[in-house]
Amino acid sequence: MHSSIRRLAWILCLSLVPFSAWAAGEARVIEAAAWMDVVSGEIERPARIVIEGERIIAVNPDELPPDAEVVDLGELTLLPGMIDVHTHLSLEIIPGWTTEAVRWLPGEYAIRSAKNARITLLAGFTTIRELGAVPPFTDVATLRAIERGEIIGPHIIPSGHALSTTGGHCDTTGFAPGVGERDYRTGLADGVDEVVKAVRYQIKHGAQSIKVCATAGVLSFEGPVGAQQYSFEELKAAAEEAHRHGVKIAAHAHGTEGIIAASEAGIDFIEHNSLMTEEAAKIIRRNGTWVTPNIHLTTAIDMNALPPALREKAEYVSPLSYESFQRALDMGLNIAFGTDAGVYPHGENARELEARVGLGMEPAAAIRSATADSARALGLDDRGRIEPGLLADLIAVEGDPVDDITRLQDVRFVMKAGVIHKQP
Structure with a gap:
């Protein structure tokens, strides 16, 4: 105000x-x-x-x-300038990506992030929100380098490391015990107290947004894609703590139970919402929660770069995400523009507009979602x-x-x- x-x-x-x-x-x-x-x-x-x-x-x-x-x-x-509320500058889904976390040095991720920041800006995206950087705070470092004039890139809203339950979507999965272990500093948080501590830690080190993984996901080896992982109490604690610091919070959520829990807990954005039912959509509409569908990635992701278990998840989610997007349109939900860039090549962010129009969104509404609507969703009136x-x-x-x-x-x-x- x-x-x-x-x-x-x-x-x-x-x-x-x-x-x-x-x-x-x-x-x-x-x-x-x-x-x-x-x-x-x-x-x-x-x-x-x-x-x-x-x-x-x-x-x-x-x-x-x-x-x-x-x-x-x-x-x-x-x-x-266009706005993308869901990017991962340090991520590229290419052959061998599943083991990068134990092979790459932090500097390699930083160089990749700088490269992709430039690509994203020149593609017409002048503001982005990074939703989960690997390693932690690569997004903060990229923002600072841009602000110092050392590299070029968009305005960045960094989120630090996404929060995850032990064994959850944003935890390190698929490795032996002791490999890639995490704690609250790298987003691993179980229970209300740890969640609050993890939120505070991300903000302490430069996060201007918070992301929590409310459900399982596609690009991780844990459980069914829609399974709820964070409880309502944990999500509510995360939302309240983020809001106490004046920052918005987004929840990665594919399944209905996790979507509903996140919206009722006061989370500002639901990312993906691939399996959103009519019941969930009604709750989202009542609460004024923003949804961020990612449509283009369902066809753009390199399936050959995915292990069989993850490829099976991706093939399952794709057609259901189309139905969820059309339900969001039909029910008049607040729709932000996010691409999950990094899951497919950076610089192709605007293909999400084409994908949304192909599923029935009016072109002018699609453009508004990537400009004025996303600015409003992020609380950026400038x-x-x-x-x-x-x-x-x-x-x-x-x-x-x-x-x-x-x-x-x-x-x-x-x-x-x-x-x-x-x-x-």
Whole structure:
């Protein structure tokens, strides 16, 4: 609320200052054939977006600042930078990935994370939420390197290590005792007290979000994919502790029991929700919980890189996840945009838009989910739209992305916080 008031006051101050009052050369104007109002779904023509520092200060003003630098994008269409609320920059599902945890050095993961941060930004995703980094805090380190200007990448909301029960989805499974053992510092937490301690530890070391593994998963060797792992009491403790620190919390949850427990416990996001029943969807809707389906990964994952047991899980979940997504649409759930990038190649995040549209989501709604809706879900009122006062996170594509959603897979221009990183 306070940040919204500050932004409104800032905009009002701007409206009282004529452009002639700005020093020559301080402003930059991004010109293009059109821009998309992602809230209304309308394509507006033309586009003249005035940037001052890292912020948008005007959209199609009657008067431009004198001597402003003009960046002419010709026939391109401008949109706000896209937001992915579920990524894993240090993960790549390639042959041999299941034993990386006992073979790779932390520095190797950091280099991979830096590489994929760049790829993700240049694909048009200017904000991401990392949901479980390996090794722990690789996401925090990547964020800090970006902020220092040592590498380029999107705005990152790090989560540290995901929380897991012993033997659960985010524990190290498939190895002999003593290999890859974990504790609360690496997210392993059983019981309310350990869960609270693990949440505090992640936040202490830079996590700005928390992830818990409420159910079993596809890419792990423990039990049926939908089995609940964290109890309601443990999930509630995690949610309350995260909220006490002012951060949001997401739950990896495939099965109905875990989905319901997470939503009722006050978890903000349900990730995957592959086996969501109508009963679970009603509870989610009542509680206002956000869901983050991941549709594209069901066809994009390299099945040849999966051991037989995991491949069987993936083949089981895929068709059911389509039904769950369509149920979320039909029941009007809050749908955020997340891809689980890392399970399939980084930089292909926008293919999730195509997958959602293919299952019945309106193109404009899909774009809104990857911009304004995900910003709202994350509590970020300074991005996700093209409006005065917001961050100058902009991308551009050829033509009308509402007419052809695949245009967002070929982003030609990327600006993050007023800095151009890609230009035709």
